[in-house]
Amino acid sequence: MWTAWCVAMYFFGARAKITQTSSLVLKEDEKATLACSQNDNHNSMYWYLQQPGKGLQLVYYSFGENQETEGDIHNGYKAKRPKIADFYLNILSVKMNHSAIYFCGSSLDTILQSHMLSLHK
Numbered sequence: 134m135w136t137a138w139c140v141a142m143y144f145f146g147a148r149a150k151i152t153q154t155s156s157l158v159l160k161e162d163e164k165a166t167l168a169c170s171q172n173d174n175h176n177s178m179y180w181y182l183q184q185p186g187k188g189l190q191l192v193y194y195s196f197g198e199n200q201e202t203e204g205d206i207h208n209g210y211k212a213k214r215p216k217i218a219d220f221y222l223n224i225l226s227v228k229m230n231h232s233a234i235y236f237c238g239s240s241l242d243t244i245l246q247s248h249m250l251s252l253h254k
Contacts, residue, residue, distance in 0.1 A: 150171065150172045150173070151169060151170070151171045151237055151238070151239055152169070152170050152171075153167065153168060153169040153170070153235075153237045154166075154167045154168050154169075154235075159227045160227070161227055161228060161229070162226050162227060162228075163226075163227045164223065164224065164225060164226065164227070165223070165224040165227055166221055166222070166223050166224075167180070167221065167222040167223075167224075167235055167237075168219070168221055169219070169220045169221070169222070169237035169239075170218050170219045170220075171218055171239040172218065173239070173241065174217055174218070174241075175217075175239040175240055175241050176196055176197055176217070176240075176241065177194065177195065177196050177239060177240040177241070178194065178195045178214065178220040178237070178238065178239045178240075179191065179193070179194045179195075179204075179236075179237065179238040179239070179240075180192040180193045180194070180204070180210075180212060180220065180222045180235065180236070180237055181204075181235070181236040181237075181238065182206065182233040182234065182235050182236070183233055183234045183236065184230070184232065184233045185232070185233075189236065190204070190205055190206045191204030191205050191206070192204045192205075192206055192207055192210050192212070192222060192235075193207060193210065193212035193220075193222060195212065195214040195220055197214075197217070198214055198215070198216060198217045199214060199215065200214060201213060201214055209224060209225055209226065209228065209231065210222060210223065210224060210225065211223045211225060220237065220239075222235065222237075
């Protein structure tokens with residue numbers, strides 16, 4: 134079994150509120166969905182993870198509704214953004230290496246975020 138801790142964050146939008154799945158305890162080979170929603174109509178949303186002893190790694194990002202792009206570490210994951218306010222991260226088959234803290238972020242400004250993303254690569 135492993136535990137995923139989720140932490141919500143936001144960029145450049147102090148009034149935005151982000152809500153996401155708080156924590157999960159799962160068995161190996163189960164499927165899991167992490168949900169994230171924001172209330173400020175931000176175009177850009179992000180899923181990051183942080184594994185023990187490592188820095189943040191970008192899993193998926195989206196610059197709009199029904200648009201999902203793979204990040205640096207995307208194997209075993211699939212994202213879905215059916216509405217501007219909601220961004221889901223699916224773990225297709227839970228493995229021990231999925232143990233991490235998962236962060237959801239959002240931003241109104243896509244241009245600033247695209248520059249930030251290059252820092253994580």
